[in-house]
Amino acid sequence: MFLTLGLILETLHGFKVGFYLDVPNSTRRLMWTLAHAHGTLLSILNLVLAMSIRLLPDWEGTNRTLASRCLLGALVLMPLGFFLGGIFTYGGDPGIGVILVPPGGLLLFLSVLLTAKASGGLSRRG
Amino acid sequence: MDRRYLIVFIVCAVIMVGTGVLWSPDVDEDLTEDLPGQVTGRGFTTSVTCQACHPAQYDAWHRSYHRTMTQVATPSTVLGAFDDIVLEDRGYRYQFERRGDEIWAEMPDPFWFETPPWLMEILDDDFPESPPRIEARVVMSTGSHHMQNYWVRRPDQGDGYLEPDNGALIQLPWIWLIHEERWIPNQDSFLGPPSVSVEGPVRWNGDCSACHSVATEPRASESYDRFDTRTVELGIACEACHGPAEEHVRFYQSPVRRYLQYFRKLWGEDAPDPTIANPAKLDQRRSVETCGQCHSFGEWRDQEGLRRSGVPFRPGDELDEYRSVFLHTEDPEDPLLLEMLETEPTALDDRFWRDGTIRVAGREYNGFLESSGHTDEMTCLSCHSMHEYETPDTQLDPNVTGNRSCLGCHTDYVDEVSEHTRHLPESSGSECMNCHMPHTTYGLFSAMRSHRIDNPSARVSLESGRPNACNLCHLDETLEWTSQYLNEWYEQPLVELDEDERAIAASALWILRGDAVQRTILGWHMGWDAAREVSGHTWMAPYLTQLLVDPYSATRQVAYRSMVTLPGFQDFEYDFLAPLSEREEKTNEALERWIRAGGPQRAGAHLLIDEEAWIDFEEWSRLLAERDQTPVTIIE
Numbered sequence: 068m069f070l071t072l073g074l075i076l077e078t079l080h081g082f083k084v085g086f087y088l089d090v091p092n093s094t095r096r097l098m099w100t101l102a103h104a105h106g107t108l109l110s111i112l113n114l115v116l117a118m119s120i121r122l123l124p125d126w127e128g129t130n131r132t133l134a135s136r137c138l139l140g141a142l143v144l145m146p147l148g149f150f151l152g153g154i155f156t157y158g159g160d161p162g163i164g165v166i167l168v169p170p171g172g173l174l175l176f177l178s179v180l181l182t183a184k185a186s187g188g189l190s191r192r193g
Numbered sequence: 194m195d196r197r198y199l200i201v202f203i204v205c206a207v208i209m210v211g212t213g214v215l216w217s218p219d220v221d222e223d224l225t226e227d228l229p230g231q232v233t234g235r236g237f238t239t240s241v242t243c244q245a246c247h248p249a250q251y252d253a254w255h256r257s258y259h260r261t262m263t264q265v266a267t268p269s270t271v272l273g274a275f276d277d278i279v280l281e282d283r284g285y286r287y288q289f290e291r292r293g294d295e296i297w298a299e300m301p302d303p304f305w306f307e308t309p310p311w312l313m314e315i316l317d318d319d320f321p322e323s324p325p326r327i328e329a330r331v332v333m334s335t336g337s338h339h340m341q342n343y344w345v346r347r348p349d350q351g352d353g354y355l356e357p358d359n360g361a362l363i364q365l366p367w368i369w370l371i372h373e374e375r376w377i378p379n380q381d382s383f384l385g386p387p388s389v390s391v392e393g394p395v396r397w398n399g400d401c402s403a404c405h406s407v408a409t410e411p412r413a414s415e416s417y418d419r420f421d422t423r424t425v426e427l428g429i430a431c432e433a434c435h436g437p438a439e440e441h442v443r444f445y446q447s448p449v450r451r452y453l454q455y456f457r458k459l460w461g462e463d464a465p466d467p468t469i470a471n472p473a474k475l476d477q478r479r480s481v482e483t484c485g486q487c488h489s490f491g492e493w494r495d496q497e498g499l500r501r502s503g504v505p506f507r508p509g510d511e512l513d514e515y516r517s518v519f520l521h522t523e524d525p526e527d528p529l530l531l532e533m534l535e536t537e538p539t540a541l542d543d544r545f546w547r548d549g550t551i552r553v554a555g556r557e558y559n560g561f562l563e564s565s566g567h568t569d570e571m572t573c574l575s576c577h578s579m580h581e582y583e584t585p586d587t588q589l590d591p592n593v594t595g596n597r598s599c600l601g602c603h604t605d606y607v608d609e610v611s612e613h614t615r616h617l618p619e620s621s622g623s624e625c626m627n628c629h630m631p632h633t634t635y636g637l638f639s640a641m642r643s644h645r646i647d648n649p650s651a652r653v654s655l656e657s658g659r660p661n662a663c664n665l666c667h668l669d670e671t672l673e674w675t676s677q678y679l680n681e682w683y684e685q686p687l688v689e690l691d692e693d694e695r696a697i698a699a700s701a702l703w704i705l706r707g708d709a710v711q712r713t714i715l716g717w718h719m720g721w722d723a724a725r726e727v728s729g730h731t732w733m734a735p736y737l738t739q740l741l742v743d744p745y746s747a748t749r750q751v752a753y754r755s756m757v758t759l760p761g762f763q764d765f766e767y768d769f770l771a772p773l774s775e776r777e778e779k780t781n782e783a784l785e786r787w788i789r790a791g792g793p794q795r796a797g798a799h800l801l802i803d804e805e806a807w808i809d810f811e812e813w814s815r816l817l818a819e820r821d822q823t824p825v826t827i828i829e
Contacts, residue, residue: 091249157455159246160448 069106069146076103098153098161106146109175113138116182126185134185137178144171221294227332227346228265229362229398229409229422236437237408237425243438246445251431253580257588259429261337263405268294270334272341273369273376280367282378283391285324287367289331296331298345303363307393333362333397333427335405338586339637340382341369344397360420364395381770384635384713384747385826398422403504404487407433413500434472434483434579436507441469470509473574480572482512485558490544490551491518492529520562521549543826546633548657550645552710553827554636560644567646570602599625615682621666621723631662632717635710636829638750640717651676652688654699658711658821664699665718668728671799672699693816698799700728704736705816709825713748716740720755729795730759732802734787738780739817745825746770756783761790 076099079087087096116138120131144167151164244251254260264270275296278289288299301324313320329345336342343365368382369375380392395401398420402409409424425432432438445451445468454466465474472483486506493499493506493516506515517529521541525531533540544553551559562568576598578590593601600606603625606613616622628649632640647653649662651672663675672688673695679685693702700718703711718724719733737759740752749769756762765786767779792806801809 090252090255093248157451158250159244159248160451160455163452 069103069110072099072103072106072146072150076100092156094156094159094161095153098149098156098165102146102149102153105149106142109138109142109145113142116178119182119186123185130181130185134178134181137174137181141171141175141178144168144174147171223330224265224295224332227330227362229402229406229424229427232408232410232423232425235408235425236439237432238438238442239407239426239432240430242442243431246451250580253582254431257579257582257585258336258338259433259579262335262429263401263427264334264337265427266296266331266334266343270337271296271331271343272334272337272371273343274374275331278376280376282366282380283389285391296343297328298331298343298365299326299328300366301325301391302327302347303366303394304347306391329363331365335397335401338371339639340371342367342379342382343369347394359418360398360422361394362397362422364397366391377770381746382638383827383829384709384745386709386824387744387746396420399500403493403499405429407431408437408503410503411500412502417500429487433487434470434508436470436509438469441466444468470507472508472572475509477570477572479509479511480574481558481561482510483508484573485512485518485561486516488555489516489518489558490553490556491516492533493517494529496529518559518562520559521545521551539824539826542823543828546657546659548653548659550633550643550657550659552634552643552659553829554634554639554641555829556634557644560634560646563645564647575601596623596625599629615678621726627666627723628662631660631665632721633659633665633714635713635827638747638754640714640721640751648683648685649675649679650685651679652685655688655690655694658708660699660703660711660714665714665721666724666727668700668715668718668724669698669732669795669800670728671695671697672702675699696799697801697812697816701736701799701801702816704739705813706819706821708821708823709743709745709748710827711821712740712743713745713751716748716752716755718755719752720758731791732793732795732800734759734762734783734790735802735808738783738787739813741767741769741780741783742773742776749776759790761786 076087086092087099116135120126123131148165148167148171149161151167152161154164155162240251240254261270273289275289275291277291280287280289285301287301290297290299303324305321305324308316308320327348329348331343331345333344334341335344344362345365347359347361347363364379366379367376368379370377379395380388397405398409398411399413399417402411402422402424406427407425407430409422412421412423413419445454457464463474465471470483472480475483486504486508493504495505495515498505504515506512512518517527519527519530519533519541522530525534525541530540544551544556546552550563557573561571561573564571574590576590576593577588578592579588581590581592582588583591583594590598596610600610610623611618614623614628621627626642629646630642630644631649633643634641651661651663653659654661654664654672654675661675663678664670664672667674671694673690676685676688676690680687700715703715707715716737719730719737734756737752737756741749741756743749743752746769753767753769756767757765762783765783767783768775771779788806793800793802793804796802796804796806798809801812803809
């Protein structure tokens with residue numbers, strides 16, 4: 068999905084589409100760039116988390132599920148919020164869709180916290 | 194966390210923060226010192242602050258000539274050629290050069306030329322017989338559209354008879370013509386009679402800062418000879434039209450307030466925002482006055498305050514409280530106008546047609562006030578848009594271009610434009626503005642649209658000298674022809690005309706025996722496509738040739754610009770500042786070219802040219818001898 072979004076954004080660049088590139092639409096450009104960047108990076112982070120799980124054999128139960136779901140939630144909410152925020156903008160402010168971003172950020176924070184806590188335990192043991 | 198990682202993390206953080214603190218872009222301290230300082234504590238925030246929330250409006254402003262009216266002189270803003278240039282004017286030499294990114298001028302001290310005789314007497318032997326030469330850095334520019342002029346700070350080495358550096362920014366007495374890519378003396382950039390003397394210095398601090406920057410404080414000394422000028426922003430920026438924005442910025446720092454405001458707009462609430470002035474939402478008069486603060490001919494009432502702390506008017510205020518806008522009057526009573534007339538007795542005659550219509554461009558507010566029937570509803574924004582415009586040239590609102598700007602209110606004519614205009618629907622004669630806002634104001638080597646909206650009238654032309662719209666398009670027709678048509682179509686009374694006005698084309702009369710403004714405006718119209726299409730162009734060369742030897746340099750330049758658009762004249766070279774003998778030689782060449790190009794295809798006694806291309810020199814000379822020689826100076 069975010070690969071497609073990236074291709075779309077590149078196409079908008081390629082054809083110099085004013086709707087995306089003109090200075091008055093700089094908020095849209097920023098929001099969609101952020102949507103693409105967050106989507107891509109959070110996707111990678113999800114993969115990294117999945118791969119890291121086997122390094123944390125003792126990390127089981129609610130916390131692991133919660134960390135994974137929080138990261139998935141962040142993956143949905145943050146890019147979606149930025150994307151929606153860029154559809155309709157109010158001058159230098161994004162559209163109301165951007166309201167999804169802060170909860171997404173909180174979920175990401177929570178996920179990172181839970182993962183760090185689990186890996187901290189691993190580090191101490193190592 | 195591993196201690197090694199912690200140390201690496203801390204070192205990286207320190208490097209990043211340190212780089213951010215220590216790094217700063219190259220600041221040219223000498224240049225900064227020469228420019229006006231920064232105004233603080235008056236509620237202004239500058240356009241940089243506005244950009245964050247209003248990118249579209251900021252972008253539109255950034256593309257406008259308002260922004261570039263005053264700029265710091267840098268390689269990217271300076272358009273003039275400064276590479277080892279030597280110029281001479283009225284016996285004095287001027288030398289320009291680039292030193293890296295800096296631009297320097299070596300020239301006679303402009304202050305020497307304005308030293309009053311009483312001071313010369315006091316100084317006696319100390320007063321130099323010729324102007325001391327000074328070397329000064331160009332620090333600022335004005336204009337970026339038609340021409341650009343430059344400002345220098347008078348340096349210390351000019352001392353001996355005046356304070357060495359009085360803080361004033363002095364105009365470089367040369368102007369760069371952008372389209373022609375050439376230098377001309379400042380004195381020749383205005384429409385004025387020929388002069389052999391050099392004018393004294395123009396000070397940006399007092400004369401220009403009021404309208405070419407935001408909220409500048411000249412901070413002049415009581416004797417008006419020293420300045421410690423401060424400004425909010427160079428150029429005409431956001432707060433020139435919206436007023437100080439600090440309260441607005443503070444109020445909307447909160448995202449909740451911003452989004453509430455957006456939603457109010459979505460729900461249809463469009464009440465003015467009390468934290469800032471918006472000319473689009475101000476009361477009609479206050480809105481027009483926002484533009485009128487600069488686009489008017491007048492004086493600020495508190496002259497002392499003006500010199501000290503600048504213009505007191507803020508958008509949304511009642512302009513009349515602060516500024517006296519001068520309208521034409523035979524019996525001036527305004528003390529400020531009387532004061533002006535003492536030092537400049539022809540101030541009104543120069544600037545107005547005799548019917549009271551302003552004839553200096555850039556004073557559109559005067560035209561607006563003179564427009565009967567329009568002052569209660571129209572605003573400048575009825576036709577112009579500062580943030581959504583077609584081109585920066587006119588800043589016309591693309592939603593109301595052409596006749597839409599008038600027909601939005603004059604709905605009666607929507608379906609019957611042609612019945613009203615008596616011209617073909619798509620022709621230039623059916624464009625409202627061509628008849629009701631003809632190009633009868635002069636500025637920047639050009640005729641510009643009058644903003645006094647009125648009807649064409651042969652009577653007004655006869656009584657005031659203001660050319661009427663009919664004869665500015667139908668250049669080959671007489672005033673009698675106009676009078677008859679206006680009588681037949683609009684029941685205007687016929688006017689009593691003399692023999693010449695009945696027999697000779699009005700344009701010919703205005704060019705040959707008119708005053709300098711009439712001649713210049715007609716010279717411009719001979720290059721105007723709409724007039725060319727209607728009147729033909731093959732008979733115009735002799736008239737434009739006559740203007741090439743006009744005593745007024747600006748008139749010559751306007752005529753030359755029209756002439757090179759004639760077939761056969763595209764490569765005609767001519768210097769409007771060349772000595773008279775050279776220019777006279779050029780007139781012969783111009784007439785030869787005209788004959789070679791085929792002479793007149795439209796001719797007749799009313800044009801003083803017959804079909805064989807013979808010019809009626811007897812009549813021509815008689816009319817020239819009757820020319821209105823009244824000196825006219827258009828101070829723009």
